[in-house]
Structure formats: C-alpha cells, structure tokens
Amino acid sequence: MKLYTFWRSNAAYRVRVALNIKGIPFEKVSIDLLKGEQFAAGFRDVNPARAVPALDLDDGKPALFESMAILEYLEETHPQPALLPGDARGRARVRALAQIVVADGHPLQVPRVRKMLVEGFKFDEAQLAHWQTHWYQESLISLEEHLARDAETGRFCHGDSVTMADICLAGWIIGAQGQKVDLAPYPTVMRIAKACFAMDEFAREHMSKQPGAPGAPPA
C-alpha cells in the first residue's frame, strides 16, 4: 500500500506509527504541503479534501483519507496488536483523548490555517507564534487534566499498552517541541510521550527523519 505523507504532517505521522505497530509494510509518497502539492490536480483526485494522509490500498478503489478513519480501518482489518482497549467505555476514552489532539488542537496549526493568518490577515511572526503556542497549551491542559485524573491512565494513556491516543499524543508533542512550547506544566503527558519515543515504531517516524525534512537524508 501507498501512504501519501509529508515530513511535517502530524496527521500522517499517526498513520505511519500505526502501520509500524501493526507490522504493515508501506511505501511513502511525499506531498509537499508547504509547496502546495496537495492542490495539484493529480493529488486532488486522490483526496479531494486536499490533505494528507491518504492511504491507497492498491485495489483500484479510492484511497482512504483522514487519519483517524484510517487508524480505525487498520484496527478493524489488522486487529493485532490492538490500538483500542477491549471494552466500549475504554474505547470511548481512548478515542476522546485522541480527538483532543485531532479535533481540538491540531486543526488550528495546519498549513492552510497558518497561511490564511499570515497572507489573509497579515499576522507577523510574533502573532503567529502566539496563536500556535496558545492552542498547543489549551489542548495540553485538556490532555494533562484528563490523564492525571483518571485511574485508567497507566504507562500509556490507557493502561500499559499503546493505543490510538498515545499515537496522537506523541505526534502532538513533537509539534509542540518544534514550536518551543514549555512542556513542564504537563508531566503526565510528557511521561507518556517519552514512553512512546522509546519505541522504535515511533522513533523512526519522527518528523526530523522523514524524506524532505531539513537535515534528513534524501528520500
């Protein structure tokens, strides 16, 4: 299968890590979101929503799109190792923690939003940094309070094995580190992020190691 990805994309990172954990081999096709390659006609046919990730299953049918929909598909078709807990309430908790990143924090940081703030509303560098830092902080407060409160939190977000929530959290922390957000106020989040980064399935997909990343080896 072919994953349309971009080195800097938080959403594509989630899918790469999930594919690694499930042991599914995949080919990477880079779509440079900063150069606007997502708007080219060829990619618009792949995903009319003009975003990565998209996952082509090589079966002649439309590619899957939206990271969380892809993660759920991988979970259903490759159940082991499981990325969701065995009970409905646990699954709800994991999905909700994931959505704090996916549906609350991350949508405010994506290239199209930064572009509109800078080009459409003439944000200067300091204003953009203030915007980005604020929304990282808001989502990290939400994550930290949920995780610190709940008895289900273990070595990872939900117990002692990796779930979709950890994958979303780990990518989010890489983004926050890139933005130089002070992460000291979120000790539970950071403890879990470190447990993720210690795993090769996460470590080898770090944004800085992807083809096209500044300083990364060529594709």
Add this chain to the structure above:
Amino acid sequence: MKLYTFWRSNAAYRVRVALNIKGIPFEKVSIDLLKGEQFAAGFRDVNPARAVPALDLDDGKPALFESMAILEYLEETHPQPALLPGDARGRARVRALAQIVVADGHPLQVPRVRKMLVEGFKFDEAQLAHWQTHWYQESLISLEEHLARDAETGRFCHGDSVTMADICLAGWIIGAQGQKVDLAPYPTVMRIAKACFAMDEFAREHMSKQPGAPGAPPA
C-alpha cells in the same frame, strides 16, 4: 443519562441526533458556552477539556466526552439502527467524511477560537465573518467533491440510510446557514442535508429549537 449540551453547539447536536435515532432517552443540561460556563469548576470536573458535549451515563464514572467518541460508543452499545455501514471500507469512508466536519472545519468556528480572534487579535466583524465563511467553504468543497465523485453516495452520504457522516453534515449546514454562507455550489451536500432535515430525529434538535436559543421556548 444526562447530556451536557448547548443550543448553539454543533458537536452537541451530533450526539442529540444520534441518541434520537437510537431511541435512547436523555436529559439535557445546558452549559452556556457564550457565558463561559464550560470553565466553571463544576463543569471542569465533568470534562477537563472544557467543552460540550459530555455524556454522563449515571453510573458514577467519568462522563464520556468528544462527540465522535460518544457516537462510536453509542454505536457499539446500541447497534440498531446502525450509524456505520457493515464493511470496513464503508466505515472508513463514513468516518472520514465525518472528520472533514469534525476535525477540519468545525474546530475553526468554535467559541474559544472566535474569542481569541476578537479579543486577542482584534478582529472586527467583517474579518471574523470572512474567517468563518472561508472555513465553511473549504470544508464544503471537500465534502461536495468526495460525495459527488463516489459511487457509494446515495440518498445519504453512504447509501440510503443515515450514518455518522450525515449527522455531522447536517449540523454543519445549520451552522453554515446561520453564517449566511452561499450553499448553491454544494448541490450534493444540500440534497443530503434536506433528506436529514426531513427526519424528526434531526428536525427536533435544530439549534433554533433548543432551550436557551433566541426565540426558543424556555427550558
């Protein structure tokens, strides 16, 4: 069960419609997001992410939160009528269409974002309207192109019965209508929205009919 909701909330609308379709009775507790009631200590205990919806199952455990996590929970615990198709690829498509609203469009319209643009960055009324309209349009382009292209689109987003994607789409159109977005460029989306609005499960949860809405009957 108790649903923490707000008349204007797109995310809470999704859960109300899903509960209606599944035939699950629920009590509404209004959290006024415009007055900042989501930040009060009492509600912060319910959902540290300081947002609605949250669904208290009256079992002494923490409330469920994040609309899509709640919809998935309802689907697992009350499978009929189904809000997801029977095949993994179909489920991936429905979840992805839903996420165009939930993770791409809607997060840019929520009260906390409008507040930061107006209070933090001094957006005037015209600038805020431009921002809101632009992101409605972007997500509607994505939805329209996916729906118009795919053979799986039927009376609803996926075939001829209602799924999670329709619930998200319908709420999104109510929001766009409130913002006076020109909806003529999205004929497939609008055809599906009308099919939704014709159903009582959707119609009776319209934002304008909720307790607290301007002109609505008192709670």
